Amino acid sequence: MELDxxxxxxxxxxxxxxxxxAELTRLLVREGATVxxxxxxxxxxxxxxxxxxxxxxxxxxxxxxxxxxxHGMAHIDFTRQADVLLVAPATANFLAxxxxxxxxxxxxxxxxxxxxxLLVAPAxxxxxxxxxxxRRNVATLTADGADILGPVSGAQACGETGExxxxxxxxxxxxxxxxxxxxxxxxRKVLLTAGPTFEAIDPVRGITNLSSGKMGFAVARAxxxxxxxxxLVCGPVALPVPRGVARVDVVSALEMRAAVMxxxxxxxxxxxxxxxxxxxxxxxxxxxxxxxxxxxxAIELVxxxxxLAEVAALPRPPLCVGFAAETRNLAEYAEKKRRAKNIPLIxxxxxxxxxxxxxxxxALFDDDGRHDLPLAPKLDLARQLIARVASLLENPRxxx
Numbered sequence: 001m002e003l004d005x006x007x008x009x010x011x012x013x014x015x016x017x018x019x020x021x022a023e024l025t026r027l028l029v030r031e032g033a034t035v036x037x038x039x040x041x042x043x044x045x046x047x048x049x050x051x052x053x054x055x056x057x058x059x060x061x062x063x064x065x066x067x068x069x070x071h072g073m074a075h076i077d078f079t080r081q082a083d084v085l086l087v088a089p090a091t092a093n094f095l096a097x098x099x100x101x102x103x104x105x106x107x108x109x110x111x112x113x114x115x116x117x118l119l120v121a122p123a124x125x126x127x128x129x130x131x132x133x134x135r136r137n138v139a140t141l142t143a144d145g146a147d148i149l150g151p152v153s154g155a156q157a158c159g160e161t162g163e164x165x166x167x168x169x170x171x172x173x174x175x176x177x178x179x180x181x182x183x184x185x186x187x188r189k190v191l192l193t194a195g196p197t198f199e200a201i202d203p204v205r206g207i208t209n210l211s212s213g214k215m216g217f218a219v220a221r222a223x224x225x226x227x228x229x230x231x232l233v234c235g236p237v238a239l240p241v242p243r244g245v246a247r248v249d250v251v252s253a254l255e256m257r258a259a260v261m262x263x264x265x266x267x268x269x270x271x272x273x274x275x276x277x278x279x280x281x282x283x284x285x286x287x288x289x290x291x292x293x294x295x296x297x298a299i300e301l302v303x304x305x306x307x308l309a310e311v312a313a314l315p316r317p318p319l320c321v322g323f324a325a326e327t328r329n330l331a332e333y334a335e336k337k338r339r340a341k342n343i344p345l346i347x348x349x350x351x352x353x354x355x356x357x358x359x360x361x362x363a364l365f366d367d368d369g370r371h372d373l374p375l376a377p378k379l380d381l382a383r384q385l386i387a388r389v390a391s392l393l394e395n396p397r398x399x400x
Contacts, residue, residue, distance in 0.1 A: 001032030002177045008033045009082035009116070011107045012052070014042020015166075016157040017089035017123035022047055023169040024088055025055040031173060038062065038078055038107050040094075063106060078106075079114040084179060087111070088149075089123035089166050092134050098146075099137035118146040119179060121172055126162030149175045174243050178225040181383070184390035186227030191267045191318070192220050193260060193274035193307065195235035197253045201299060202285040209275050212356040213237035215323075215378050216273035220245045222382035226390065228269075233259045235274060253277050253304040260307055264318065269389055271321040272308040280304055309341045319392055321385075322346040325355060334365050344392060347385060364388060 008028055012021045021037075028035050037052040039062045049060035061078055079085055087094060087107070094108065098120070103109035111118065120141065128134060129151060138148055149172055154165040167175070194216020199207040213234055220232045221242035231246045233256055241247040248263070250256045253276045264270060279301040289297055312320040320343040324334040327350065334348035345366045353361040353375070362381050364371040371388075373381050 001030070003028060003173075003180070004032030006033045006180065007081055007083050008035050008176065009079050009085045009110070009114075010035055010037045010052075010056075011085060011087035011090075011094075011111070012037060012039045012043040012047070013087065013089055013091045013094045013107065014040050014045060015089040015091045015123045016046060017166040018043050018046040020166060020169050021088055022051050022055060024172055025052055027169050027173045028176070029056060031177070033176075034058070036061070036078065036082070038110060040105055040107050042091075061106060078110045079116055082114070082116045084117050084119055084176065085111065085114050086119045086121070086172070086176060088119075088121035088172055090120045092122075092124045092128045092131075092137075095120070095122060095134060095137045095141065099140040099144075117179070119149055119176065120146055121149040121166050122151045122164070123166030124151075124164045125156060125158050126160055126164040129162075129164035147175075147179065171243055174221075178221075178243070181222075181225040182387075183227035184387065185223060185269075185393075188228045188268040188393065189266060190220075190223045190228040190230045190269040190271065191233070191260065191263055192216055192223070192230065192271045193233045193235075193256060193276070194220065195237040195239075196275050197235045197256055197277045197304075198251050199253065199277045199280035199304075200284040201281050202287065202289045204288055207277055207280065208236075209277065210356050211235075211237075211275035213239050214356070214358065215360065215382070217242060218378040218382035219271055219273055219385060221379065222386040223269075223271075223389075225383070226386050231263050231267075233263070233274075253280060253307070257305045257307045257310070260311065264311055264314070267318040268393065269321070270308075270311050270318045271323075271389070272311075273323050274307075275325065276307060277304055306341070308343065312341050312343050319344065319389065321389060324348045325351050327351050330363060331365070331370060334363070338365055345388065366392075 012018050025035050035056040036058050037060045052060045097108045098111050103112045150167040151164050153163045155161050195213030196209045196211040217239050220230050224230045224244045233248045248259045250259050282300040282302045308322045322343050324337050324346055326333050330348045330350055334346050338346040348363045360378055361375045362373040373384055
């Protein structure tokens, strides 16, 4: 469980999005967190304290004068043992009070008295979110070290559509998990590729492979968790993009190359996870090829560009990391590929160990030799890979 042993103080304010806080509580607990909930009086008009008590397994606090908590000092006791204070939803009123140090109820008081980081998930009408006063308050909170989670654009309870909608519960949990990851790539810019490519034969057929994109998306998430600005160029996959990652969709290898070369300038790291087709039809038919029982259609193939090698050969290349999925002789083929492309690190795996699945077994090959990463979920492996990438950035001589 991603949040095993973590203690989350959850503040719930009075907005319609308070109903999402119930699901948020459930998901945080499912990830192993201990959750204690503090509610404003307005929040109790939307969801009852009994709901949060049942979901968290802990008594809900709503009264700053509750004599049964912390010797009558609930505002001090509540966050004393917490690893993070998460306010979701955070109304415009709460943002204003938090930004200006106003402490006129339990939640605003414990926000001021806390000794832990503050995460805030705003939720309000689009006009309220875009009001200059709200934007000033958000800027103040950000300058004070708070992390602002969202909001996003979407349908709102008032019937309008626009920015101000609170993140979904699962997205907030992903942000909380990311908060606790080491920020070893803070300030770095990372470009990745993921998924397969599709090389058209005609309008309905093509050459492709069974890459799911899961490993590439896991690496993108891990890089973003580590504090990097991440752009993900991905082939035709139906996976949800990790929070905070900029996604560029492509289909063919030529499209992927063009997207990579368009975004590579100024990047600190390039990680080529995508399973790029080695070949493509020399010409794609404009019409569907019809079956002819007397002849077998010939398809002339031409080689696709080697995107990783091209990036590595730039005058000032980013730190380049490749992937090698093999069916046999992993060490031999992976190391040969690493040296041919002149890159510091390549990640190898046997296709039978995890191609398309949720787990994998990896081996990292660099100038120091082979480093095996045993079977684990792909996100765990991605975090270990990103830690190695961060080490290479911190010690450039180790990358040659």
